[in-house]
Amino acid sequence: MSTPPTTSVEPRHAPHHHAMDSAPAPQGATGLKAVLLPVVIVLAIGSIFVSVFLAAFHAPRPHDLPVGVVGTTQRLEQITGGLELGLPGGFEVKRYADENAARRALQDRKVYAAYVTGPGRSAELFHAGANGSSVTSTVTGAFSGVAKANGDRLTVRDIVPASAGDTRGMSVFYAGFGVVLAGFLFGMMTYQMAPRLEYRWRMASLAAFSVLAGVLVAVIAGSLGFAALPGPFLGIAGVIALMAAAVGSATMAFMRLFGRAGMSLAAVVLFTFGNSTSGGTLPTAYLPDWLHPFSEILPVGVGVRAVQGLSHFGNDGLTAGIVVLVTWILVAAALLFWRDALGSRRAAVD
Numbered sequence: 281m282s283t284p285p286t287t288s289v290e291p292r293h294a295p296h297h298h299a300m301d302s303a304p305a306p307q308g309a310t311g312l313k314a315v316l317l318p319v320v321i322v323l324a325i326g327s328i329f330v331s332v333f334l335a336a337f338h339a340p341r342p343h344d345l346p347v348g349v350v351g352t353t354q355r356l357e358q359i360t361g362g363l364e365l366g367l368p369g370g371f372e373v374k375r376y377a378d379e380n381a382a383r384r385a386l387q388d389r390k391v392y393a394a395y396v397t398g399p400g401r402s403a404e405l406f407h408a409g410a411n412g413s414s415v416t417s418t419v420t421g422a423f424s425g426v427a428k429a430n431g432d433r434l435t436v437r438d439i440v441p442a443s444a445g446d447t448r449g450m451s452v453f454y455a456g457f458g459v460v461l462a463g464f465l466f467g468m469m470t471y472q473m474a475p476r477l478e479y480r481w482r483m484a485s486l487a488a489f490s491v492l493a494g495v496l497v498a499v500i501a502g503s504l505g506f507a508a509l510p511g512p513f514l515g516i517a518g519v520i521a522l523m524a525a526a527v528g529s530a531t532m533a534f535m536r537l538f539g540r541a542g543m544s545l546a547a548v549v550l551f552t553f554g555n556s557t558s559g560g561t562l563p564t565a566y567l568p569d570w571l572h573p574f575s576e577i578l579p580v581g582v583g584v585r586a587v588q589g590l591s592h593f594g595n596d597g598l599t600a601g602i603v604v605l606v607t608w609i610l611v612a613a614a615l616l617f618w619r620d621a622l623g624s625r626r627a628a629v630d
Contacts, residue, residue: 412449445507453560467531494521
């Protein structure tokens with residue numbers, strides 16, 4: 281009896297599921313470095329913040345604050361000497377031909393006060409309440425002392441008053457501070473939440489954030505909200521949008537150029553130095569000499585001056601502010617294109 285041939289059957293294999301390779305989670309610092317590094321970084325940033333703000337505001341006094349005088353050469357010398365005696369180095373005195381010229385200079389913020397001498401011993405002091413209570417206190421105190429020393433009968437007039445919704449002239453500082461904070465958080469979060477987002481879509485996200493930030497701040501602070509910034513809606517919204525884009529793109533550029541350290545650098549440069557030198561609480565003439573240049577090159581300083589100009593002072597600082605803000609945006613966008621778009625193409629070729 282023959283045994284039937286056996287047929288070997290190949291075992292069936294269960295279908296193989298290919299799992300997508302995922303990048304390993306970053307290891308990060310360990311040991312003593314993990315314990316101490318956050319302490320050192322945060323305390324360093326906090327110390328810089330405290331030091332810079334105290335340097336700017338612990339004992340504010342003007343340095344060459346521009347003021348105007350209308351009067352004879354003899355009266356000009358008397359007033360200049362009195363101001364120098366009361367506050368050495370505090371004022372830069374400019375002479376104007378008549379009251380109208382002095383008034384225009386004050387309205388365009390070429391000067392922060394104007395002392396107009398009249399017949400006999402009468403005199404008027406023009407000032408702009410929109411510059412804030414600290415500036416008002418400085419100029420009225422200084423010129424009242426001069427008038428008393430010279431025997432002048434002084435009348436004080438507020439030519440550019442603060443808006444009803446901003447009686448202390450501080451709203452532009454808070455608006456600028458909020459925009460810098462929002463721009464910093466956006467620049468940080470866009471890479472944390474979407475690290476592989478294409479360059480063009482990241483720029484579209486930046487544009488959407490900036491435009492919406494400008495509109496929201498203009499609505500909240502403008503005539504539709506607190507009536508703190510009485511300038512034209514589109515002008516305020518446009519400048520705020522440029523500020524938001526400049527800070528957001530600069531934060532992204534810091535992070536792409538310097539890695540993890542870029543976030544700390546952005547916080548120090550844009551947040552600490554930017555807000556302390558913005559001119560939102562006091563004019564930049566009150567800053568120490570070493571801080572003064574930051575107000576002319578950082579986004580928040582030029583943006584705040586432009587918003588103040590739109591709101592009260594005949595567009596003072598608007599052109600310079602737009603130029604500086606657009607320059608920040610273009611430089612940051614170019615750096616991001618180099619690191620993100622071109623870097624991705626090189627990686628794909630390799």
